[in-house]
Amino acid sequence: MTITKDYIYELLEQVPDPEVPVLSILDLGIVRDVVFNDELVEVIITPTYTGCPAMDMISVNIKALLQENGIESKITLVLSPAWTTDWLTEAGKRKLKEYGIAPPVAKTTDKLSLTGEAKLVSCPICDSNDTQMISQFGSTACKSLYKCNDCLEPFDYFKCH
Amino acid sequence: MNDTLFKYLIQLGDNSLILGHRLSELCGHGPILEVDMALTNIALDLMGQARNYYQYAAEIEGKGRTEDDLAMLRDAREYRNCLLVEQANEDFAYTITRQFFFDAFHLPLMEAMKGSNDERLSAIAHKSYKEVSYHYRYSSEWMKRLGDGTEESHSRIQDAVDDLWMYIGELCEVSDVDQAAIDAGLGVDLNAIRQTVEQNIKEVLKEATIQIPEISFKQSGGKSGIHTEQLGFILAELQWMQRAYPNMEW
Ligand SMILES: [Zn+2]
Numbered sequence: 001m002t003i004t005k006d007y008i009y010e011l012l013e014q015v016p017d018p019e020v021p022v023l024s025i026l027d028l029g030i031v032r033d034v035v036f037n038d039e040l041v042e043v044i045i046t047p048t049y050t051g052c053p054a055m056d057m058i059s060v061n062i063k064a065l066l067q068e069n070g071i072e073s074k075i076t077l078v079l080s081p082a083w084t085t086d087w088l089t090e091a092g093k094r095k096l097k098e099y100g101i102a103p104p105v106a107k108t109t110d111k112l113s114l115t116g117e118a119k120l121v122s123c124p125i126c127d128s129n130d131t132q133m134i135s136q137f138g139s140t141a142c143k144s145l146y147k148c149n150d151c152l153e154p155f156d157y158f159k160c161h
Numbered sequence: 162m163n164d165t166l167f168k169y170l171i172q173l174g175d176n177s178l179i180l181g182h183r184l185s186e187l188c189g190h191g192p193i194l195e196v197d198m199a200l201t202n203i204a205l206d207l208m209g210q211a212r213n214y215y216q217y218a219a220e221i222e223g224k225g226r227t228e229d230d231l232a233m234l235r236d237a238r239e240y241r242n243c244l245l246v247e248q249a250n251e252d253f254a255y256t257i258t259r260q261f262f263f264d265a266f267h268l269p270l271m272e273a274m275k276g277s278n279d280e281r282l283s284a285i286a287h288k289s290y291k292e293v294s295y296h297y298r299y300s301s302e303w304m305k306r307l308g309d310g311t312e313e314s315h316s317r318i319q320d321a322v323d324d325l326w327m328y329i330g331e332l333c334e335v336s337d338v339d340q341a342a343i344d345a346g347l348g349v350d351l352n353a354i355r356q357t358v359e360q361n362i363k364e365v366l367k368e369a370t371i372q373i374p375e376i377s378f379k380q381s382g383g384k385s386g387i388h389t390e391q392l393g394f395i396l397a398e399l400q401w402m403q404r405a406y407p408n409m410e411w
Contacts (some may be wrong), residue, residue: 023290044235049205049206049209050206050292051205051207051208051210051212052209079213079284080283080287080288081287082284082287082288084174084373093183131335134195136298137195137198138198140201141202145198
């Protein structure tokens with residue numbers, strides 16, 4: 001069987017982001033390219049955040065999955081161009097919301113920030129726009145902590161980057 | 162080996178490592194949960210940046226040393242971080258003031274480093290710039306809250322600013338390594354960003370109703386390996402495991 005790029009991408013769709021497991025690494029937009037070098041398939045990925053501890057795990061998981069399917073691979077990490085939340089796919093944004101995490105809203109800066117203009121982050125649970133930021137830094141590097149003033153639920157916001 | 166690039170990377174990496182270590186000391190000890198999370202998030206970013214610099218440095222050195230060897234197994238005189246970042250956490254006012262002074266410098270530094278003629282350094286800067294802009298926003302907001310807050314918070318942040326003021330001059334001091342890196346087109350001309358750094362600091366202090374200290378005395382030495390006693394304590398904690406049990410791994 002000839003291994004095609006599409007087939008590799010199909011497999012990569014099965015690799016989840018360890019911190020937000022409803023997202024695949026394709027949804028997250030961190031797979032930059034797949035290159036065929038002789039015997040080896042090279043998967044080129046880029047980190048979301050510099051210190052993101054999930055990157056090592058993602059590399060190991062890609063390698064393991066491809067190996068299970070009889071494909072030897074090499075994972076290359078590139079920094080440039082720098083990852084941005086614009087690369088999150090539309091499907092990814094929808095999955096985030098269903099999971100209870102508000103997807104990134106364009107034009108960054110947060111509502112409760114002392115500086116900067118207001119930004120509307122709607123509650124992923126009740127869709128209310130009356131929300132407030134509790135903490136700019138959340139449980140992982142990619143999230144801020146918000147609260148909904150209508151349903152009163154706290155929620156994570158996947159911040160713009 | 163490109164000696165200038167190596168030394169320049171070490172200087173950058175050491176600032177991030179040492180400040181990241183200081184912040185990580187607060188993990189589980191932050192004054193409130195949100196602050197605890199924020200400071201450790203910033204620590205994580207800085208550690209990630211340090212890794213980028215050390216990995217690159219280890220590669221170009223080509224002597225088989227790894228990022229861990231560079232981070233863990235040098236003596237105090239070989240560290241090239243600024244004195245500011247090694248200062249102790251003391252109270253929250255000190256921690257935030259130290260962070261704010263560093264961020265006010267770090268942000269324009271990363272912005273300018275995007276233009277480095279070294280591709281990988283430029284890529285690291287592009288990545289770090291986004292993260293540092295969050296750090297800067299966070300620390301400058303806390304400066305304003307504390308400075309323009311209660312009498313107690315105002316006096317404590319003013320004390321911290323007064324005490325740490327003598328360390329900010331070193332941030333934009335052009336060391337021999339900086340000069341060589343500037344000449345080679347890979348490093349940032351610190352004279353060119355000095356004004357932005359000073360302006361960042363002055364604007365935020367003004368809004369925070371914090372008096373600008375009338376201290377012209379400048380403490381420096383870190384960039385040439387002459388440190389305050391603080392670094393020794395940090396390295397003792399960072400290194401004892403590798404010194405006591407060489408090559409041990411998790
Ligand atoms: Zn709600």
